[in-house]
Amino acid sequence: MFNETLRTTDVRRIAIVGSGIAGLTTAIKFKQQGHEVTVFEKSRGPGGRLAAKRVSNGSADIGAQYFTARNPDFLPFLSAFAGDSCFAPWRARLGFQSAEGQWQAFPNEHRYVGTPRMTAISRALSAHVKVVSGTRIERLVRAGENWLPFDDAGQPVGEFDQVIITAPPAQARELLARSNLPELAAQLNDAISRVLPCWAVAVHFDENPWPHHEGMRCTDPALYWVANNSSKPGRNSENKEGAGVWWVLHANAEWTERHIDTAPAKVAEELIAAFRALTGAKAAVTDTVTHRWLYARSEGGNNPGHLWFKGQGIGLAGDWLSGGRVEGAFDSASSLVSACAESATNQ
Known part of the structure; x- marks a missing residue:
């Protein structure tokens, strides 16, 4: 279940924006597949809505x-990567x-x-991946086939093959719009109207x-x-x-x-x-x-699970894409990682 092997010989460098459950689950699962992953978090520590x-x-x-834990994979994932002492x-x-x-x-x-406290889960999960805290990603700039994320000081923070955004849809839309990706940004309009x-x-x-x-x-x-x-x-x-x-x-x-x-x-x-x-x-x-x-x-609306724009190498995950519950963040991240692996295999 958690010992997934890399389905492609290419090791990808992946940037993940946001360190809530969706971001940390995505990072851990990509790392398991052998990819190089960096999580960027605007706050001082991980957590998202687990605050x-x-x-x-x-x-x-x-x-x-x-x-809740309606997905039978959720609790085993938390046990494996957060530890049984971090939730009850x-x-x-x-x-x-x-x-x-x-x-x-x-x-x-x-x-x-x-x-x-609720943050015990995200802090334990974050120990398994590289998290760069206190860094707000303001825009993404194309560099050939790769992406250069820039922070709010105007400095690039690395070069990546793919970028996964797990921020709330309003913040994700702003980031995509500032990154000259208006078509992708427009796809979040309905989701933004449903976040309360x-x-x-x-x-x-x-x-x-x-x-x-x-x-x-x-x-x-x-x-x-x-x-x-x-x-x-x-x-x-x-x-x-x-x-x-x-x-x-x-x-x-x-x-x-x-x-x-x-x-x-x-x-x-x-x-x-x-x-x-x-x-x-x-x-x-x-x-x-x-x-x-x-x-x-x-609340309400379409719940596609995740958004994956293969041509741009950009994905979105979050509870808002999968029912709005905490568990939905895990479901969304899991489905996105599977979609990325499948698209890499089919190249």
Whole structure:
């Protein structure tokens, strides 16, 4: 399953833009095939939507809250390249609101989280490949049959046979447009319209404000999802008696769009008020951390799995191409690598 052999005698130099699950999966699978791979990440470290913020007594997951493993290859891949200690089942009581506002149980399904935080998975995966962090790829320039990626300082960062872009579709379109590839950029217009923003607020309460569920999908004018971060496995320092609990509140897309430029402190205030109205919580708030996701999750539309432009040597992968879930990033990367290998064999 993971010991794939190179299907062509050519060793390709491949640049990958973005170090979320899609980028790191692509990099590992290409490296297994014997190719030279470099991952470029604009932030200080890998992760993508597997994001966490440092808070008192530990960390809080502000991006993806959990992941499923419907693809039978996903968990074995994580075990092999991240290690079993980096993720664990989250045996949470999850609820959702009916149209009448009544709480109902989520369907039974195994759900997992990174331990001790979501970023543990991406950091472990990144150890298997070359990652150049703090480097934003601004444009691609043709050099014969190869590509020269340039950073935001105007400097080339290497020469590559192929470039794989795993950034959100809006950022991918901008990169392709700046690279004089308007036809490729235009193919992302629909996908961009389906990516939704989200304000996220991590809130520390002096005691658990809602003991009935650990996570809830809300039918609310402001809130989309709320979860007891301290209930997740590996958050031991946050579960000590008297330490209080951290909850994560995600605003829905409509509310976020209306408040896209609202000050973070005001966002926190309004989402906490919405949470109190939803649950009747009285516990005191002792700390907050706020983050704005401009590209949080993708909904609806066509899900081709990946995009591979063989003639240009450019591919795109990401959860937005395969259902929008964390697991979709792995599915997308896997299908792209297979398509690249097949096209190389057929040359």
